Amino acid sequence: MAASTDVAADLLTFAGGPSIVSVAILLRYARCVLNGSDRTPAKGWLALGAGVLLCGWMLLFLGLACPTVWRSWFAGGSVEPKLVLLSAAWFAAIGLLAVCLWKARAVGRYLSESYHKGEGPWLLRMLRRLID
Numbered sequence: 001m002a003a004s005t006d007v008a009a010d011l012l013t014f015a016g017g018p019s020i021v022s023v024a025i026l027l028r029y030a031r032c033v034l035n036g037s038d039r040t041p042a043k044g045w046l047a048l049g050a051g052v053l054l055c056g057w058m059l060l061f062l063g064l065a066c067p068t069v070w071r072s073w074f075a076g077g078s079v080e081p082k083l084v085l086l087s088a089a090w091f092a093a094i095g096l097l098a099v100c101l102w103k104a105r106a107v108g109r110y111l112s113e114s115y116h117k118g119e120g121p122w123l124l125r126m127l128r129r130l131i132d
Contacts, residue, residue, distance in 0.1 A: 004068055004071055004072055004075070004083060005080050005082045007068045008068055008082040008086040009082055011064060011065045011068065011086055011089075012082065012089060014061065014064070015061055015065075015089045023057070026050040026051075026053065029046070029047065029050055030047045030050050030051060030103070030107070033046070033047040033110065034047065034106055034107065034110055039110065039113045039114040040114060041111065041114040041115060041120075044107065044110045044111040044114045045111070047110065048107050048108075051100050051104060051107055054096070054100050055100050055101070058093045058094075058096055058097040059097065061089075061090075061093050062090065062093050062094065062097070065086060065089070065090050066090075068083075068086060069083075069086060069090045073087070105131055108127045108128075108130065108131040109131055111124055111127060112124065112127065112128050112131065
């Protein structure tokens with residue numbers, strides 16, 4: 001079994017690097033779409049897809065990192081910087097997941113406003129029932 005610091009380093013590599021750039025791009029795109037004045041269905045569906053992808057990525061990271069983070073909190077001995085950084089990344093992922101879930105209603109409203117009342121695919125009708 002690998003040491004906790006080795007696992008933490010692997011998880012930090014997983015969370016950082018190219019994935020952090022992808023997360024930033026997805027967030028920027030969704031923010032620009034929601035703040036725009038036009039209501040384009042394609043942009044709304046892309047923002048919804050970006051949010052679902054981002055939530056999935058954060059849940060995957062949280063699930064993989066949870067055992068290591070939990071063990072590091074209750075382990076005796078000296079404080080390891082990698083484990084502290086992993087805990088910080090873990091809390092940041094929780095915050096990012098909360099923001100995505102908080103903004104899900106705004107994305108649903110954006111999609112609802114992109115179509116005329118009673119129009120749109122079945123998924124939109126389901127979203128309208130959830131947000132209204």
